[in-house]
Amino acid sequence: MHWFWFLIIGVVAGWLAGKITRGRGFGLVGDLAVGILGALVGGFIFRLIGVVSFGLIGSLVTATVGAVVLLWLIRRLR
Known part of the structure; x- marks a missing residue:
């Protein structure tokens, strides 16, 4: 069930x-x-700055922040 929520x-x-x-x-x-x-990028960034997230909303925020950073980097590299 964990993989379902992750997806x-x-x-x-x-x-x-x-x-x-x-x-x-x-x-x-x-x-x-x-x-x-x-989610991987966001988890790395949050660990670097010492931020901890819990639960569904925390996971969603972490993944979204990481995805925004990832898209920003991809667009800058193009």
């Missing part, structure tokens, strides 16, 4: 990040990829 949070975080960065989304698979990679 749901990844899709939502990827979609939110696309909307926040004024994108139009990447489709289900693209949003999932951005959200999952964003």
Whole structure:
């Protein structure tokens, strides 16, 4: 059941990040990829600055922040 929520949070975080960065989304698979990679990036960033998140909302915020940073980096590298 944990993997199910991980995938749901990844899709939502990827979609939110696309909307926040004024994108139009990447489709289900693209949003999932951005959200999952964003969760990893967000977790790394939050650990660096000493921020801890708990629960569903905390996971969603962490993944979304990471996905926004990831999209910003990708767009800067292009």
